[in-house]
Amino acid sequence: MFPELNNLLDTTPDKAEQGKLTLLCDARTDGSFLVHHFLSFYLKANCKVCFVALVQSFSHYSIVGQKLGVNLTMARECGQLVFLEALKTSLDVFFQKPAEPHPLQFLREASAENLQPLFAFVREALKPGDDGEATWKYPVLLVDDLSVLLSLGVRAVTVLDFIHYCRAAVCVEWKGNVVALVHDSRDTEDEENDLLLSGLSHQSHLILRAEGLATGFCKDVHGDRSLTYQYKIQDKTVSFFAKGLSPAVL
Amino acid sequence: MLESLSAFGGLVLLRDSIEWEGRDFLKALIKKSALCGEQIHVLGCEVSEEEFREGFDSNINSRVVYYDLFRDPLNWSKNGEAFPGGPLGTLRAMCRTTDPRPLTIVLDSLSWLLLHFPCNTVCQTLHALHYRDSFCGESSPVERVNVLGLLHEELHGPTEMRKYFLILLSSPQTQQFSILPDFSLDLQGSPLQSQPHPDPHTFMVDPTAHLTFNLRLSEKEREARDSLTLPFQFSSEKQQALLRSEPGQASSRILYEPDAYDDLDPEDPDDDLDI
Numbered sequence: 001m002f003p004e005l006n007n008l009l010d011t012t013p014d015k016a017e018q019g020k021l022t023l024l025c026d027a028r029t030d031g032s033f034l035v036h037h038f039l040s041f042y043l044k045a046n047c048k049v050c051f052v053a054l055v056q057s058f059s060h061y062s063i064v065g066q067k068l069g070v071n072l073t074m075a076r077e078c079g080q081l082v083f084l085e086a087l088k089t090s091l092d093v094f095f096q097k098p099a100e101p102h103p104l105q106f107l108r109e110a111s112a113e114n115l116q117p118l119f120a121f122v123r124e125a126l127k128p129g130d131d132g133e134a135t136w137k138y139p140v141l142l143v144d145d146l147s148v149l150l151s152l153g154v155r156a157v158t159v160l161d162f163i164h165y166c167r168a169a170v171c172v173e174w175k176g177n178v179v180a181l182v183h184d185s186r187d188t189e190d191e192e193n194d195l196l197l198s199g200l201s202h203q204s205h206l207i208l209r210a211e212g213l214a215t216g217f218c219k220d221v222h223g224d225r226s227l228t229y230q231y232k233i234q235d236k237t238v239s240f241f242a243k244g245l246s247p248a249v250l
Numbered sequence: 251m252l253e254s255l256s257a258f259g260g261l262v263l264l265r266d267s268i269e270w271e272g273r274d275f276l277k278a279l280i281k282k283s284a285l286c287g288e289q290i291h292v293l294g295c296e297v298s299e300e301e302f303r304e305g306f307d308s309n310i311n312s313r314v315v316y317y318d319l320f321r322d323p324l325n326w327s328k329n330g331e332a333f334p335g336g337p338l339g340t341l342r343a344m345c346r347t348t349d350p351r352p353l354t355i356v357l358d359s360l361s362w363l364l365l366h367f368p369c370n371t372v373c374q375t376l377h378a379l380h381y382r383d384s385f386c387g388e389s390s391p392v393e394r395v396n397v398l399g400l401l402h403e404e405l406h407g408p409t410e411m412r413k414y415f416l417i418l419l420s421s422p423q424t425q426q427f428s429i430l431p432d433f434s435l436d437l438q439g440s441p442l443q444s445q446p447h448p449d450p451h452t453f454m455v456d457p458t459a460h461l462t463f464n465l466r467l468s469e470k471e472r473e474a475r476d477s478l479t480l481p482f483q484f485s486s487e488k489q490q491a492l493l494r495s496e497p498g499q500a501s502s503r504i505l506y507e508p509d510a511y512d513d514l515d516p517e518d519p520d521d522d523l524d525i
Contacts, residue, residue: 157365198404199405202402202404
């Protein structure tokens with residue numbers, strides 16, 4: 001969790017808004033630091049978190065989480081965190097026909113038309129109140145990242161439907177939050193990805209955009225965020241400053 | 251144009267973008283139609299009923315019938331038998347009402363329908379709604395059907411938009427307006443014909459108000475500035491001063507002390523050129 005980002009968004013783990021879809025979007029840079037921020041933010045806020053990790057392993061998120069002051073292993077053991085490690089479980093689907101519906105079932109299907117099993121997994125993970133889970137504040141779904149689904153052959157409209165259902169269940173029905181990362185590939189003219197990004201932008205309440213600097217890499221400024229701020233990722237935190245006010249420039 | 255929208259009839263498309271979301275404007279138009287005594291049926295695919303009804307007073311809300319396709323549009327939960335014909339079937343069923351008052355059908359949004367159904371099927375359904383043929387039955391007592399559709403323009407390619415919809419639109423007009431918190435419209439005329447009058451609901455900020463330096467000149471300062479001759483300005487006095495021959499000019503000469511290692515050649519190097 002980066003306190004400076006919380007200040008900019010005017011939020012703290014104690015008083016975060018509920019029922020919102022937050023879209024994280026990165027262009028010509030890596031926006032995963034935002035995913036780590038929200039993962040640690042909601043774990044600290046004592047929320048029930050379902051994390052759909054499509055790009056990295058559990059240990060990767062766990063190590064970054066440790067730096068940010070949250071213990072993912074412990075959160076998983078005590079049931080606060082439900083972690084779908086797609087890199088590992090996808091093997092179960094690839095090499096044998098799963099006996100029961102698998103969240104990543106679409107990997108076996110030629111025309112990957114349906115993400116319903118994945119939604120069923122999310123729904124099952126976040127459904128409130130069956131085993132005395134009143135200790136958790138509200139449910140949160142995090143997806144890292146949705147663009148991978150497109151690369152796996154899922155159509156953009158199908159991904160939009162998946163998020164639509166997640167929004168209907170998590171945001172509206174249970175008053176929780178959804179956070180999802182999508183890459184912006186305007187430069188590469190990937191029509192499906194553009195459709196996904198615009199569709200999600202219309203659905204979301206907040207869009208955080210991490211953008212690489214037009215001038216290229218800089219040791220002390222790593223990118224523009226939502227047009228207003230520039231940031232630098234440090235070992236354990238990220239500092240934000242108004243455009244052009246980096247210590248490297250002044 | 252906006253005053254007559256409800257009397258305009260037919261299909262009205264509302265194109266919006268990510269920066270400028272059109273749902274508030276859609277709600278403003280719904281309020282206008284509802285106040286004219288029309289019956290309003292909303293096909294809601296993008297936001298929950300609660301969110302859509304937010305901001306309307308109970309008078310308007312009671313006239314709006316919301317068909318909630320948001321919760322389960324694709325029937326994943328397998329128990330949603332509320333809309334057996336799917337979204338398009340629901341749409342067709344809307345005009346089979348026995349209420350003779352003019353009917354406004356609101357599509358929130360048309361983009362959602364276009365992403366999930368073939369374009370020509372959607373167009374045919376809209377056409378049928380407007381002309382109230384076959385689907386609605388000949389005996390439909392509804393006086394007039396208007397269709398109001400919200401379209402997110404980023405979600406459709408430019409060719410697609412042109413191909414199917416531009417024919418349906420009348421000549422474009424530009425009109426400025428603001429939407430008040432209770433979804434009533436404050437019309438401000440077209441920007442070319444009249445100056446937009448200052449909106450009492452927004453607080454205008456003067457960017458030159460609190461500056462640490464002075465942007466304006468007093469009369470005295472202006473005179474002083476005008477009388478100043480800048481170094482690059484060429485005046486006749488300056489020209490005279492430069493052209494006037496100096497008194498000691500004839501007697502001036504160049505003194506040059508050669509260095510010890512200077513290789514001075516007294517010969518003219520261009521001698522052989524025979525100039």
